[in-house]
Amino acid sequence: MLTLEDVSATIAGIPVLRGIRATLPRGATVAVVGRNGAGKTTLLRTIMGFMPGHGGRILLDGQDLASVPARDRARLGIGYAPEDRVMFPSFTVEENLRFPCEVIGMGRKAVDERLAETLTIVPELQPMLARSGAALSGGQGKMAALGRAVMAGERLVLLDEPFQGLAPVLAQQYSASLHRLHQVRPELCVVITESNRSLLKDIPTETLVLERGALVHDEARAAAIH
Numbered sequence: 001m002l003t004l005e006d007v008s009a010t011i012a013g014i015p016v017l018r019g020i021r022a023t024l025p026r027g028a029t030v031a032v033v034g035r036n037g038a039g040k041t042t043l044l045r046t047i048m049g050f051m052p053g054h055g056g057r058i059l060l061d062g063q064d065l066a067s068v069p070a071r072d073r074a075r076l077g078i079g080y081a082p083e084d085r086v087m088f089p090s091f092t093v094e095e096n097l098r099f100p101c102e103v104i105g106m107g108r109k110a111v112d113e114r115l116a117e118t119l120t121i122v123p124e125l126q127p128m129l130a131r132s133g134a135a136l137s138g139g140q141g142k143m144a145a146l147g148r149a150v151m152a153g154e155r156l157v158l159l160d161e162p163f164q165g166l167a168p169v170l171a172q173q174y175s176a177s178l179h180r181l182h183q184v185r186p187e188l189c190v191v192i193t194e195s196n197r198s199l200l201k202d203i204p205t206e207t208l209v210l211e212r213g214a215l216v217h218d219e220a221r222a223a224a225i226h
């Protein structure tokens with residue numbers, strides 16, 4: 001379970017997140033919808049530990065993440081697919097997928113098993129494994145970024161606008177992967193940001209709205225964002 005207690009963040013002295021309070025339970029798929037510039041990316045980056053000096057507390061199953069530097073958050077089972085994907089171009093797709101697990105010191109066999117499981121969740125990655133991280137289309141890059149987040153994210157997976165700009169066929173494959181992910185890891189909490197609520201269809205079990213850096217718990221407002 002992820003708990004956000006009065007989380008705030010500023011960029012260049014400007015408040016970007018303001019008093020965010022939320023409880024994201026295990027097994028939930030939570031959408032955070034909000035217009036461009038609402039603070040979605042900043043919220044995920046704050047959870048990942050990339051916004052040092054933010055206010056409030058972030059707890060994962062009761063553990064305060066303040067003491068866990070960003071580079072160690074994958075060790076806690078947190079996976080992140082950033083908006084801009086960032087695959088290492090000099091690595092193959094397989095190396096990109098293995099990377100977060102290797103960084104946290106997982107053994108070869110454990111990483112092999114994690115990769116096999118990830119490929120059952122995102123089977124479209126199988127034929128891409130040997131390709132360069134630089135040779136992917138935008139949509140393929142999003143699938144690979146999902147796979148990489150799944151590799152590390154045993155407890156929490158954060159996906160930043162995964163459906164934005166995704167062709168319909170890939171969007172269907174992506175949704176099917178999220179469905180399988182939930183079946184394979186029923187306890188996992190998945191957070192998906194989107195500026196267009198309708199792209200998420202019926203995937204989220206809960207929808208939160210981010211408005212100018214503040215979180216609003218209101219389904220009607222969520223439905224109005226598109």
Ligand SMILES: Nc1ncnc2c1ncn2[C@@H]1O[C@H](COP(=O)(O)OP(=O)(O)OP(=O)(O)O)[C@@H](O)[C@H]1O
Binds near residue numbers: 034
């Ligand atoms: N590096 C930066 N320097 C200055 N302001 C920034 C920076 N990054 C973000 N901001 C500002 O912070 C606010 C929130 O940005 P953020 O990227 O978190 O929003 P978002 O909801 O992810 O937007 P989008 O839908 O465009 O991805 C915006 O007003 C943005 O202009």
Ligand SMILES: [Mg+2]
Binds near residue numbers: 040041042083160161
């Ligand atoms: Mg963003």
